[in-house]
């Protein structure tokens with residue numbers, strides 16, 4: 001699929017698209033300090049697909065993810081999650097949508113140290129006053145491979161195990177889409193591979209939709225598709241990526257000064 005058909009898909013959303021951004025612009029500051037972080041970005045994320053977002057430092061990856069996840073407001077353009085247009089929501093409804101329909105995984109695992117692994121996994125649902133779906137939770141826990149560690153606190157787990165707990169927490173409420181901001185950035189390659197296997201398994205076996213920002217071509221190679229950003233624009237995409245192919249494409253990005 002080309003960048004153009006991706007754009008068309010975002011403009012004319014079809015069923016089966018978990019989230020889409022259309023003509024998204026994000027401008028920070030004004031005058032001399034004005035930065036166009038996103039410049040008319042249109043992109044769709046299909047249900048049951050694992051997408052990696054890559055590009056040089058400062059190209060707008062985190063900004064795109066934060067706007068697409070409803071964590072930050074765009075300057076113009078629109079974002080929808082499922083059939084819900086985020087711009088139509090007041091703050092309370094936006095908070096509810098993020099809580100109920102979006103999962104987040106951050107570079108720092110952000111687990112609560114006083115809670116066990118299981119309590120951390122179910123915490124968002126406990127706060128929301130929702131009963132976890134036991135069968136779903138059991139599937140996630142068996143996939144995450146931590147059944148014998150559920151009573152452990154984060155300090156008693158390795159970094160990779162902690163991040164797997166954080167991924168299980170993101171998946172537990174059966175969100176429409178899971179966003180990861182460099183989820184393996186703090187892990188060595190072996191622990192990172194375990195987390196990526198689990199993420200990919202959640203897509204293959206559970207039909208989860210995952211979007212991940214990463215700098216690492218090996219991490220990107222676990223995705224079904226890589227979207228490349230440069231200077232706030234989508235410049236390319238790659239399906240069924242290999243680490244070597246992604247690395248080659250990344251080498252093609254020459255650092256250029258940003259024009260306001």
Ligand SMILES: Nc1ncnc2c1ncn2[C@@H]1O[C@H](COP(=O)(O)OP(=O)(O)OP(=O)(O)O)[C@@H](O)[C@H]1O
Pocket residue numbers: 028029035036037055056057058059060061062063064
């Ligand atoms: N709060 C902000 N205020 C002003 N400029 C910002 C702000 N946040 C980001 N920017 C600028 O917007 C541009 C895009 O930033 P963003 O963090 O989205 O890039 P990135 O691709 O995620 O970078 P990295 O890979 O280094 O994390 C950069 O030029 C950055 O300096």
